[in-house]
Amino acid sequence: MPEDKNFANKLILGDNLEVLKSIEDNSIDLIYLDPPFFSNKTYEVIWGDEGEIRSFEDRFEGGIEHYIGWLKERVKLMHRKLKDTGSLFLHCDWHASANIRVEVLDSIFGRNNFRNEIVWCYTGPGSPYMGQFNRKHDTIFWYSKSVKHWRFNKEQILMAYKGGSPHSGGFVENDGTRLSPDEYTKGKVPEDWWADIAIAARFPKNSENNIGYPTQKPVALLERIIKCASNKGDRVLDPFVGGGTTVAVADKLGRQWIGIDQSSMAIKVSDFRLKKQHDAFSQPYDLILRKKDYDFLRHTDAFEFETWIIKQFGGIPNEKQRNDGGIEGQAGDGAPIQVKRSDNVGVNAVKNFWASLQQYDQKLFDEKVANGETAGYIIAFSFGKGAVEEIARLKNKNNTVIKLVKVSDIVDYGKKPEVSLSANNIDKNEFEFTAKAKSEPDIDFYAWDFSHSEQNGFKADVLFDKTGKQTKKFPDGEHQIAVEAVDRGGISGTDRVKIKVKKQKK
Numbered sequence: 001m002p003e004d005k006n007f008a009n010k011l012i013l014g015d016n017l018e019v020l021k022s023i024e025d026n027s028i029d030l031i032y033l034d035p036p037f038f039s040n041k042t043y044e045v046i047w048g049d050e051g052e053i054r055s056f057e058d059r060f061e062g063g064i065e066h067y068i069g070w071l072k073e074r075v076k077l078m079h080r081k082l083k084d085t086g087s088l089f090l091h092c093d094w095h096a097s098a099n100i101r102v103e104v105l106d107s108i109f110g111r112n113n114f115r116n117e118i119v120w121c122y123t124g125p126g127s128p129y130m131g132q133f134n135r136k137h138d139t140i141f142w143y144s145k146s147v148k149h150w151r152f153n154k155e156q157i158l159m160a161y162k163g164g165s166p167h168s169g170g171f172v173e174n175d176g177t178r179l180s181p182d183e184y185t186k187g188k189v190p191e192d193w194w195a196d197i198a199i200a201a202r203f204p205k206n207s208e209n210n211i212g213y214p215t216q217k218p219v220a221l222l223e224r225i226i227k228c229a230s231n232k233g234d235r236v237l238d239p240f241v242g243g244g245t246t247v248a249v250a251d252k253l254g255r256q257w258i259g260i261d262q263s264s265m266a267i268k269v270s271d272f273r274l275k276k277q278h279d280a281f282s283q284p285y286d287l288i289l290r291k292k293d294y295d296f297l298r299h300t301d302a303f304e305f306e307t308w309i310i311k312q313f314g315g316i317p318n319e320k321q322r323n324d325g326g327i328e329g330q331a332g333d334g335a336p337i338q339v340k341r342s343d344n345v346g347v348n349a350v351k352n353f354w355a356s357l358q359q360y361d362q363k364l365f366d367e368k369v370a371n372g373e374t375a376g377y378i379i380a381f382s383f384g385k386g387a388v389e390e391i392a393r394l395k396n397k398n399n400t401v402i403k404l405v406k407v408s409d410i411v412d413y414g415k416k417p418e419v420s421l422s423a424n425n426i427d428k429n430e431f432e433f434t435a436k437a438k439s440e441p442d443i444d445f446y447a448w449d450f451s452h453s454e455q456n457g458f459k460a461d462v463l464f465d466k467t468g469k470q471t472k473k474f475p476d477g478e479h480q481i482a483v484e485a486v487d488r489g490g491i492s493g494t495d496r497v498k499i500k501v502k503k504q505k506k
Contacts, residue, residue: 458482
């Protein structure tokens with residue numbers, strides 16, 4: 001897979017080991033990774049889709065040694081992708097933190113490039129008594145690629161002092177620390193233990209800090225890391241994007257970003273988060289799924305589709321977009337390509353293409369026919385019986401080989417789920433909504449927009465709903481509600497319903 005110098009603002013469904021290979025070396029400013037912890041428990045499987053389960057089985061096939069090998073292979077690639085001034089922050093817990101530091105990070109980055117062991121402390125329900133203290137912290141290892149140069153924007157992460165009092169020699173903190181008035185006003189650089197950032201469960205449900213993803217990291221945690229170790233315009237990578245906090249924060253802070261995950265559900269939830277915070281001035285991004293949306297491909301700009309599908313086929317598209325004689329590009333073997341962005345392509349298309357081949361380059365056509373080689377390719381979504389029969393006739397009667405190539409032979413695509421949404425007024429201004437969806441692959445989850453408008457697009461209020469049912473109260477007036485159903489390929493379908501809430505009489 002060739003490296004891409006402009007690899008940024010992409011949300012990618014795939015194995016990060018393979019995706020990393022396509023990112024240019026020395027091009028990333030900051031990597032934050034929160035790999036699945038080495039718990040070796042099935043409760044670590046959060047989304048439950050095929051990609052995540054397969055990844056889970058890969059990691060724990062051979063115990064801690066296998067897990068460390070799995071992680072080390074990926075961190076080696078990440079080290080190559082970092083700029084010389086870049087940093088990596090690896091988030092883990094007690095299960096494998098010692099192994100990760102010594103066997104992975106020290107081994108790849110070098111002990112001298114260790115910057116901090118950050119301890120993120122938090123509170124929450126305690127575990128059943130096991131004759132030991134409750135484990136209530138995670139560890140974040142910070143390593144720089146260079147021993148001499150790395151970014152640390154202390155002024156971006158200064159914490160406000162609390163509880164201090166004036167003193168003749170300046171200000172005194174409650175812990176006895178004496179500060180100058182200037183220092184007290186500006187704040188202080190956080191210590192390497194962070195007890196001021198709450199876990200996601202402490203925030204209201206369906207807020208940006210608690211979208212329903214069980215191991216979600218809070219916005220403030222990623223803000224501190226991204227602000228301290230990168231600048232606006234820098235490129236931030238999260239190879240285990242999960243609930244999407246890293247890319248959402250990086251996007252808000254004006255960084256370029258890349259998010260990767262094996263789970264289609266993780267990628268789509270992250271996509272919904274980004275869409276919710278985007279406006280007309282936000283930077284665009286690419287959503288890259290294993291399956292393409294048939295409706296999008298079928299109705300996208302014709303010239304863009306032709307160029308894209310020819311490249312996917314391994315060919316070279318024509319630079320000019322008009323007066324090309326029906327030839328849109330060339331295959332790797334030099335044979336001309338024609339693209340039909342349609343279904344059920346018929347016999348006339350084949351006959352016209354056969355004539356175009358000779359007009360385009362008679363010498364090349366004659367050589368291909370004489371050698372029994374493919375004279376040309378037609379790419380389309382599907383072909384009718386007449387086209388197939390004409391291909392056979394040309395081969396038998398004229399020794400002309402023309403190959404019909406379906407788009408599905410080049411890229412995997414699927415059709416949007418069929419979605420229906422109904423509303424039931426259950427009590428005054430309270431409504432119950434029920435979504436039903438059908439898709440060839442199963443439906444994974446639903447997302448809801450309770451103040452939907454076509455102008456603003458889909459802005460999810462509920463990002464992750466497995467039931468397809470929601471209950472909500474509304475103020476007086478008209479409201480449009482939209483639901484998106486996401487299938488296991490990451491393709492979503494939408495339906496909308498309008499309700500009218502009448503003013504209640506006193």
